Amino acid sequence: MALTGPAEKNPSTTGGMSAYQISSPVSGLSQVMDGSPGSLPSPQQLTEEASRKRELRLMKNREAARECRRKKKEYVKCLENRVAVLEKQNKTLIEELKALKDLYCHKTE
DNA sequence: CTTTCTATTCGTCAGTCGAC
DNA sequence: GTCGACTGACGAATAGAAAG
Numbered sequence: 231m232a233l234t235g236p237a238e239k240n241p242s243t244t245g246g247m248s249a250y251q252i253s254s255p256v257s258g259l260s261q262v263m264d265g266s267p268g269s270l271p272s273p274q275q276l277t278e279e280a281s282r283k284r285e286l287r288l289m290k291n292r293e294a295a296r297e298c299r300r301k302k303k304e305y306v307k308c309l310e311n312r313v314a315v316l317e318k319q320n321k322t323l324i325e326e327l328k329a330l331k332d333l334y335c336h337k338t339e
Numbered sequence: 340c341t342t343t344c345t346a347t348t349c350g351t352c353a354g355t356c357g358a359c
Numbered sequence: 360g361t362c363g364a365c366t367g368a369c370g371a372a373t374a375g376a377a378a379g
Contacts, residue, residue: 290363292350298366299348342379349372359362 271279 288351291352291365294363294365295350298364302366340379342377344377345375347372347374350370352367352369354365354367356365357363359360
């Protein structure tokens with residue numbers, strides 16, 4: 231399933247990513263910038279850096295979504311187990327009540 | 340087979356929340 | 360304020376079932 235990579239949505243059509251700007255330097259990434267200290271990065275380097283940051287953000291979010299779904303599945307499974315246990319318990323209690331009622335009826339006769 | 344419908348899975352975006 | 364992590368919502372891709 232989904233063997234072919236998903237078509238990347240054009241950010242410009244969804245209003246960009248203003249709510250998810252990353253401005254802090256990520257360790258390691260800045261190392262790729264040109265080696266001359268003190269010189270400003272060219273526009274080309276800036277877009278490459280932005281692109282790398284975006285890829286990193288997408289990768290992290292991808293992983294986060296996987297983990298989120300895994301946890302949700304686990305949670306649902308737990309709930310289902312609990313339902314099964316409670317249903318069983320309820321059944322037992324109903325049987326018990328029935329038996330006690332019978333006992334009580336025969337006593338009063 | 341082929342087509343259509345439905346369910347599932349995945350990646351992405353956008354919004355929220357807590358930590359700093 | 361800003362950041363990273365988390366998660367609901369959405370659309371696309373895919374699988375499998377049902378109908379013709």
